[in-house]
Amino acid sequence: MNSDLILLGHGSGGRLSHQLLDELIIPTLSGTAPAARNDAALLEPVAGRLAYTTDSFVVDPVFFPGGTIGSLAVHGTVNDLAMMGARPLWLSVGLILEEGFSRNDLQLILTDMRQAAEAAGVRIVTGDTKVVPRGKADRIFITTSGIGVIEHELAIHGANARVGDAIIINGTIGDHGIAVMAGREGIKAGTGIRSDSAALNGLVAAIVAEAGDSLHVLRDPTRGGVATTIKEIAGQSAVSITLVEEALPVNPAVRGVCSLLGLDPLFVANEGKLLAFVAADAAERVLTCIRQHHLGVQAAIIGHVCEGDAGRVRMETSVGGLRAVEMLAGEQLPRIC
Amino acid sequence: MNSDLILLGHGSGGRLSHQLLDELIIPTLSGTAPAARNDAALLEPVAGRLAYTTDSFVVDPVFFPGGTIGSLAVHGTVNDLAMMGARPLWLSVGLILEEGFSRNDLQLILTDMRQAAEAAGVRIVTGDTKVVPRGKADRIFITTSGIGVIEHELAIHGANARVGDAIIINGTIGDHGIAVMAGREGIKAGTGIRSDSAALNGLVAAIVAEAGDSLHVLRDPTRGGVATTIKEIAGQSAVSITLVEEALPVNPAVRGVCSLLGLDPLFVANEGKLLAFVAADAAERVLTCIRQHHLGVQAAIIGHVCEGDAGRVRMETSVGGLRAVEMLAGEQLPRIC
Numbered sequence: 001m002n003s004d005l006i007l008l009g010h011g012s013g014g015r016l017s018h019q020l021l022d023e024l025i026i027p028t029l030s031g032t033a034p035a036a037r038n039d040a041a042l043l044e045p046v047a048g049r050l051a052y053t054t055d056s057f058v059v060d061p062v063f064f065p066g067g068t069i070g071s072l073a074v075h076g077t078v079n080d081l082a083m084m085g086a087r088p089l090w091l092s093v094g095l096i097l098e099e100g101f102s103r104n105d106l107q108l109i110l111t112d113m114r115q116a117a118e119a120a121g122v123r124i125v126t127g128d129t130k131v132v133p134r135g136k137a138d139r140i141f142i143t144t145s146g147i148g149v150i151e152h153e154l155a156i157h158g159a160n161a162r163v164g165d166a167i168i169i170n171g172t173i174g175d176h177g178i179a180v181m182a183g184r185e186g187i188k189a190g191t192g193i194r195s196d197s198a199a200l201n202g203l204v205a206a207i208v209a210e211a212g213d214s215l216h217v218l219r220d221p222t223r224g225g226v227a228t229t230i231k232e233i234a235g236q237s238a239v240s241i242t243l244v245e246e247a248l249p250v251n252p253a254v255r256g257v258c259s260l261l262g263l264d265p266l267f268v269a270n271e272g273k274l275l276a277f278v279a280a281d282a283a284e285r286v287l288t289c290i291r292q293h294h295l296g297v298q299a300a301i302i303g304h305v306c307e308g309d310a311g312r313v314r315m316e317t318s319v320g321g322l323r324a325v326e327m328l329a330g331e332q333l334p335r336i337c
Numbered sequence: 338m339n340s341d342l343i344l345l346g347h348g349s350g351g352r353l354s355h356q357l358l359d360e361l362i363i364p365t366l367s368g369t370a371p372a373a374r375n376d377a378a379l380l381e382p383v384a385g386r387l388a389y390t391t392d393s394f395v396v397d398p399v400f401f402p403g404g405t406i407g408s409l410a411v412h413g414t415v416n417d418l419a420m421m422g423a424r425p426l427w428l429s430v431g432l433i434l435e436e437g438f439s440r441n442d443l444q445l446i447l448t449d450m451r452q453a454a455e456a457a458g459v460r461i462v463t464g465d466t467k468v469v470p471r472g473k474a475d476r477i478f479i480t481t482s483g484i485g486v487i488e489h490e491l492a493i494h495g496a497n498a499r500v501g502d503a504i505i506i507n508g509t510i511g512d513h514g515i516a517v518m519a520g521r522e523g524i525k526a527g528t529g530i531r532s533d534s535a536a537l538n539g540l541v542a543a544i545v546a547e548a549g550d551s552l553h554v555l556r557d558p559t560r561g562g563v564a565t566t567i568k569e570i571a572g573q574s575a576v577s578i579t580l581v582e583e584a585l586p587v588n589p590a591v592r593g594v595c596s597l598l599g600l601d602p603l604f605v606a607n608e609g610k611l612l613a614f615v616a617a618d619a620a621e622r623v624l625t626c627i628r629q630h631h632l633g634v635q636a637a638i639i640g641h642v643c644e645g646d647a648g649r650v651r652m653e654t655s656v657g658g659l660r661a662v663e664m665l666a667g668e669q670l671p672r673i674c
């Protein structure tokens with residue numbers, strides 16, 4: 001019996017489960033010794049409306065340039081809360097482990113989770129671990145849920161885009177998807193491309209403070225990329241949107257890998273990017289505010305909400321044409337998050 | 338392309354994902370057409386402390402006598418909240434699907450989830466769906482998290498067992514574990530055994546109302562069974578506990594299968610049972626109250642907290658001896674929840 005491996009008994013709820021929790025999972029996630037263990041965590045009272053979200057993470061590989069499945073699981077859930085304009089407070093963690101998974105890798109992933117949570121100012125307060133037999137899962141799946149508090153009265157949601165709004169992105173597109181795929185396939189051309197995975201709650205707080213009620217929509221273009229997210233918002237808000245191809249920030253290395261593989265970066269996943277829909281008269285100062293944040297140095301206005309058919313999205317191409325933008329139709333990069 | 342199967346593209350975040358969400362997942366889980374979709378759900382304000390928990394479910398088979406992975410995922414999380422004395426309010430659902438999983442089975446499972454949620458009085462308010470390639474997961478894994486409100490000032494937790502407390506269980510032990518295993522292995526002797534999976538929040542509300550501050554600990558003996566849970570509480574509360582073998586309610590069919598397979602029902606999982614530690618002078622009336630509830634007809638006092646070594650658990654056997662009870666050491670029944 002190799003003590004470096006996860007065993008079925010670690011998911012039994014019995015003695016081995018307790019050992020794994022006490023020796024590895026709880027101290028690594030919390031940074032402290034296990035405290036009283038109960039069926040649920042008690043949360044301190046907060047003033048304000050609460051936002052609540054969940055995401056499952058199945059990324060392959062679990063270690064990729066710029067992150068791990070652990071930090072990704074924290075960032076993804078923190079960002080979903082931030083996109084409601086909420087301040088993320090608490091996370092839960094559900095681990096599904098494959099029998100034979102490395103305890104050492106588990107420790108690295110959980111350490112990465114804790115560091116990501118600390119950096120984002122959120123606390124992991126409750127969790128659960130299951131183990132399935134070899135071949136019944138792929139190493140590790142993580143499901144995080146999160147609770148945040150909304151401390152303002154703004155209406156920030158996908159049905160709130162208005163004609164005239166400028167659409168701002170905080171940097172380059174496609175980095176996460178291409179970094180993960182390059183990591184998985186060992187693509188040499190992908191060397192140097194890193195995931196943009198990051199917690200956006202600090203940046204959102206700065207945007208909310210600067211924009212106030214000029215801020216109409218926030219959304220993170222993850223699976224399906226910028227194109228799918230923009231199309232979603234155009235539908236929810238029943239507006240027409242025009243994107244400007246030349247304005248889209250793309251890392252040249254990402255553009256290179258995309259050309260090589262016939263991918264469009266507009267459909268590739270991001271994990272540290274947001275789209276902010278901002279009233280035209282506030283757009284320049286919000287852009288300046290975003291550029292002053294370390295996660296927004298390459299921010300740009302990439303399009304506008306305009307008159308026209310509800311749900312329509314078009315791209316002004318570099319050669320002056322207009323082409324229709326649709327949602328990602330199938331699956332171009334499975335298990336990207 | 339068989340339209341009855343889940344495809345990788347259903348996890349892409351693109352058009353297929355939206356179709357699956359709009360046509361199947363959201364209407365089935367919510368019972369209504371999809372409403373505005375945002376990154377997180379907004380929760381109504383509530384008065385009281387909040388409890389927060391999560392659990393992942395990997396049970397095999399996903400349909401078993403007395404339930405499905407869907408109702409189990411609702412009951413498990415509802416019960417974890419109820420064991421804090423909280424009133425469960427909201428659930429999140431993270432689905433991990435294997436490519437090729439049957440859409441029809443998914444619909445049956447989600448319907449079972451919704452019915453379980455409605456019966457328990459909780460709302461499923463947010464969710465996420467991922468799809469992994471064939472062979473990278475086993476059909477379906479579900480991670481639920483839940484939030485509840487604590488509307489009393491009682492201290493109900495695992496460190497609160499006191500010398501003299503009576504330990505009450507609301508019915509027979511081992512039904513869930515044996516039902517799942519019989520379902521999985523096709524054991525004929527298991528015919529007629531059904532999982533006890535049930536939401537315990539209604540029963541807990543009745544117990545809290547009857548017992549008041551005579552109620553010291555509540556816990557549901559799931560993975561690891563009654564033995565492991567009692568051992569946990571003895572450790573957390575630094576008390577000694579004596580169980581009475583003859584007092585343990587066991588369904589004769591469960592006892593039969595356990596004898597056949599060399600299992601001890603004391604270590605087999607339950608999903609609709611709770612252990613209530615109650616001050617001696619309130620024990621009889623709390624027992625009566627539990628027996629009046631449809632989930633407590635076979636309730637019994639199965640042991641007491643006594644003077645002695647902290648963390649020690651012993652069983653008074655039918656022949657009058659005392660034997661030590663330890664936690665489940667390894668894994669006797671993998672993937673029971």
